[in-house]
Every structure is written in C-alpha cells, then in structure tokens.
Amino acid sequence: HTSGSWIYVQKMVPTADDGTLILGLIYDTTKANFIASGYALIIKADNMGNVSWIKEFDDPTPGTFFTFFMFNAFELSNKDIICVGSIDTTAILNNSNTIVYRLTGDGKIIWQKGLHTTLVNTYPQISININSLAEGLNGDLFLSGTTESNGNTELAETIIRLDKSGNLIWDANYGNASGSNEGAEGLAVYFQNGQLLEVGISHGNDNASIPAAVNFLTLDYNTGNIVKKRFYRPSYTDKNVELNKTFPYYYNQCTRLSNGNFIICGKLFSDFLKNTPIIDHFGVMEFNSSFD
Numbered sequence: 199h200t201s202g203s204w205i206y207v208q209k210m211v212p213t214a215d216d217g218t219l220i221l222g223l224i225y226d227t228t229k230a231n232f233i234a235s236g237y238a239l240i241i242k243a244d245n246m247g248n249v250s251w252i253k254e255f256d257d258p259t260p261g262t263f264f265t266f267f268m269f270n271a272f273e274l275s276n277k278d279i280i281c282v283g284s285i286d287t288t289a290i291l292n293n294s295n296t297i298v299y300r301l302t303g304d305g306k307i308i309w310q311k312g313l314h315t316t317l318v319n320t321y322p323q324i325s326i327n328i329n330s331l332a333e334g335l336n337g338d339l340f341l342s343g344t345t346e347s348n349g350n351t352e353l354a355e356t357i358i359r360l361d362k363s364g365n366l367i368w369d370a371n372y373g374n375a376s377g378s379n380e381g382a383e384g385l386a387v388y389f390q391n392g393q394l395l396e397v398g399i400s401h402g403n404d405n406a407s408i409p410a411a412v413n414f415l416t417l418d419y420n421t422g423n424i425v426k427k428r429f430y431r432p433s434y435t436d437k438n439v440e441l442n443k444t445f446p447y448y449y450n451q452c453t454r455l456s457n458g459n460f461i462i463c464g465k466l467f468s469d470f471l472k473n474t475p476i477i478d479h480f481g482v483m484e485f486n487s488s489f490d
Contacts, residue, residue: 203227205239211271216245221281223267224254238268238283242305253305255283266297272331277303280339282328285312296326298341300364311364326356330386330452332394334419337362342387342396344448345371353447355384355398355413357422370422372415373400385452385462393419397452397460399445400429409444412462414489428489442468445481458487 204225211219220241229235238255255266271281279301286295296313313326328343338361345356354371361367373382382400389395394417399410411431415424434440443466450464462483469479 206236206267208267208269209271211273213242213273214277217250218243218247219271219273219279219281221268221271223265226256235265237266238285240268240271240279240281240301240305251305253301255299270328274339275333278308279303279305280331280341282341284325296328298328298360298364309364311360311366313358326358328358329384332387332389334359334389334394338367339364340387340389340394342384344383353382355382355396355400355415357384357387357394357396357417359422368422370417372396372424373398373413383447383450385450386454388454389419393417393425394422397462399447399450399462401447409441409467410447412445412483412485414460414485430483430485430489438474442466442471442474443478443481446470460485460487460489 204227205222206224207220207222209221211221213219220243222239223236224239225236240253240255242250242252244250255268266283266285268281268283271279273279281299281301283297283299284295285297297310298313299310300308302308326343326345328341330342332340332342334340338359341358341360343356344353346353353373355373356369356371358369359367372384382398384396384398386397387394388397396413396415396417398413398415400413401408401410409431411429413430414428416426417423418425432440432443434443445462445464446467450462453461453463455461462485463481466478466481468474468477
C-alpha cells in the first residue's frame, strides 16, 4: 500500500544488526476520504537502506479510528520489537490514547495492548508518551515516559510494568504531588541491582518561574514505591539566569554512558522564553553513577 501513499516519518530507530526501524504515519490516497484515516507504519531497512519488511497497522482494535501513528520502538535482547503508538478513535482532534505492540523481529504481531491513565479527569484526552524501555526479571518490561492531558497543564513522569505477555502489573506517576501542575517529564528507566532507576525533569509549587529539577528516583521493583530520591537544580544569584539555564518539562533526553554516567540534554528555558538579549538554546548536564 505504500505506493501512491503519503508517508510521514515520526522516528528512526537503529537495530542491533545495523539496520533501522522507520516509524510513522501513512495515508492511503487510493481510498475515499483518506485524510480521515491515517494509520501506523513500520519499515525495517538493512544497513544499506534496502527494505527488509513493511508492517502496516491498518486493522487495529478498535476497528474505527481517525489517526494512528507509531512514535517509538525498542528492540529487546531476543530481537523482538516493542513499538508504541498514538491512536485517536473519536475523530476529534487531541483525543489520543497510547497503544503498545510486541512484534517478532520480522514484524509479526505477538500481542497488542492499550494504555490509559486516571491521573487527571479529562480521559480520553490523555496520551502517554513512552520514550524509554527496560527489561526486568522473568520477561517483565518497564515503559517510561510522560503522561499528559491536552485539556490542562498537568504532566507526570510515568512508569508502567508489564509482564512478558503485555499484561499490566502496576503503573505509577511521579512529579505531580502536592498540587503541583507545572509539569514533569519522564526521561528514562533502568533496571539495576534488583531495583529501578527513573530519571526525569520535574517542577513544583505551582509556579512556572521556579526552575525545573533533574530527578533520580530509585524505585522498588515490586511496587514502584520510591526507595530514595535525589534532585538537582542549578543555583545562580540572578534568578532569571537560574530559570533560563534549566530545562523545560518537554523534549529532553537522557543517555547512560558506558562508564555509568548520565547525560541529560535538551532545550533551555531561555530558548522558550526569549526574554534576554543572549539566548542559550540548548543545555547539557553530566552526572556520575552516584547522581552527583
């Protein structure tokens, strides 16, 4: 169906065999009113860019949908693929929900699951943006990202624990306590020493002028409860500088280096606010394995 279609690429993900997963949205222009039913697409290419296989998700459950696209994918240690998409079944803009598939290495569906949250009361205007995955014990999968509502400013760092069949064991939200609704973002989850480590960005005190903090949360494997936590927020005498040199709560990234250190990077508030003559657009922080 890719011939004569419109394809919008959302992300490209490298695989262990030096190939690439190309994720996106496809509109079949041969269908009547095709613009009302875009659906998800994954293309697997080899290291020379040749297509190995194509998977089109044009028959999801539920069967009627408005827009359905894949926005992230993760290759597991056994070469299975977890892919995460956003699906709108209402034909109303911004009513999106999250759907997760497990595929074989050649693109065949093993299982599919829908995810939603009760964090805020605007469901179904909810999406969970998954940007990290960790493999746990006995085939467990941990998905990490940000739960957001299109109806208000509430965001939270989210972790979802699934068994190997995709069944929910528990899920938890962080960074939205004490009425804080200025935003939080889940960057990454790691399984280490029998526990989980969640890295994120969080605000507090219902005040957008308070700079965001990078947080490291050590979590109990069985419950998701916080075992210990560490926060870092830059400190400057000039509070405007302090705000400008911190990360907003969206589109940031975390990478763990081979030496165990963590790199946090993303746009800065100065890029967002543009209220100073000199604008720092992008920032990088490096933490050691002790979160210093």
